[in-house]
Amino acid sequence: MSGKKILYLCDYPMDLIGGAEKSTATMAKAMAANGYEVAILAENSLNKDTAFDNIRLYQFKKSANKYIQVLQKAHNALKYIRKFKPDIVHIQFAQYSYVFLLLKKFHLVKSKIRIIYTDRHYFEAYNDRYKNMYRSYSHYFNDVICTTENNKNCWKQAVGDNETPRLHVVQNVIEDEWFEDSTDKRNLIRNENGINDDTLVIGFVGRYVDWKRWDTVLDICERLKGKNIYFAVCISNPVGSNENSELNEYISKLEKASEGRLICRMNAGKEIMQQMYAAMDIFVLTSEFESFGRTLVEAMSKKTVVIATNSGGAPNVVGNEKNLFPVGDSQKACDIIERYEDKAILDEDKQAFYNRGKDLFSENNMISKMIKIYEMER
Known part of the structure; x- marks a missing residue:
């Protein structure tokens, strides 16, 4: 395998029981087992002993103030991009996509880093702020991955015929x-x-x-x-x-x-x-x-x-x-x-x-x- 370095950005603790968190963990572990160098940046786990074999887990304590959270996520993203030096940043949740689009807009992330966003929500369920943001700035993503064909079709309608982002479907999965x-x-x-x-x-x-x-x-x-x-x-x-x-x-x-x-x-x-x-x-x-x-x-x-x-x-x-x-x-x-x-x-x-x-x-x-x-x- 290529040995590329992948940094996963997650909004929530990795030991939550939600399907999105489980699927992200499954993906990260699978990529680590297939020759990629993997790191995860996420909010502090509920269990302090949470760890993954062959994966670096960077964690932060989230502020209760939603405005400080945005600055916090931006700071941590830049900090660990500098530290880990990824080839690919793979965003897993909507809040980090918002933060990362701002970083890209203001040229704070090197253009050589490939940006992938997995939309684990559903386009039509976003509020107008998110919808408008994606319509205007999603070209900063190289790729958007949807978990269902229905959501891919929503994205296709929203972004039109733009060259980027490329749209894919990769379903959520469970361990074998x-x-x-x-x-x-x-x-x-x-x-x-x-x-x-x-x-x-x-x-x-x-x-x-x-x-x-x-x-x-x-x-x-x-x-x-x-x-x-x-x-x-x-x-x-x-x-x-x-x-x-x-x-x-x-x-x-x-x-x-x-x-x-x-x-x-x-x-x-x-x-x-x-x-x-x-x-x-x-x-x-x-x-x-x-x-x-x-x-x-x-x-x-x-x-x-x-x-x-x-x-x-x-x-x-x-x-x-x-x-x-x-x-x-x-x-x-x-x-x-x-x-x-x-x-x-x-x-x-x-x-x-x-x-x-x-x-x-x-x-x-x-x-x-x-x-x-x-x-x-x-």
């Missing part, structure tokens, strides 16, 4: 280990709760924030009362603590709506998450908006059928219109779920989604695409 046989993990959760193979387990995963539409989850549980169904929920408190009265109250409502057939894990780690996905038959993404929806791929890897809202980048990940429903339409979601009461259809689609996940969203697929982009001429 996710696709390993999960029979034991599936049996562990189901046996602990006395769930037999004839019982459907419907799952939901996400942070407890409004746009994840946990109200729809509650509606789905209410509508499916009386059926031979269990509900598996992995929910994380954005505050980072189990002590949240609003969240605890919500879980109590779920327990009532599910008639006691609820398996709930809060702020779960990777191993527990894999066990929960494996125990599910169907995973439902209820979000008002997702730029990608990594949880969909995590579920696919455990041979779980996926259903999602027809919004943002999720349709590109699901790849099947029959498994999409309008945001907030819990009845439509239930109609899709009830189709899978036919075990033959359920088993067929479990395998189909597993194959789709492994073919499109595996680490090897991402590695080959990213190496091709990194080795392109400026």
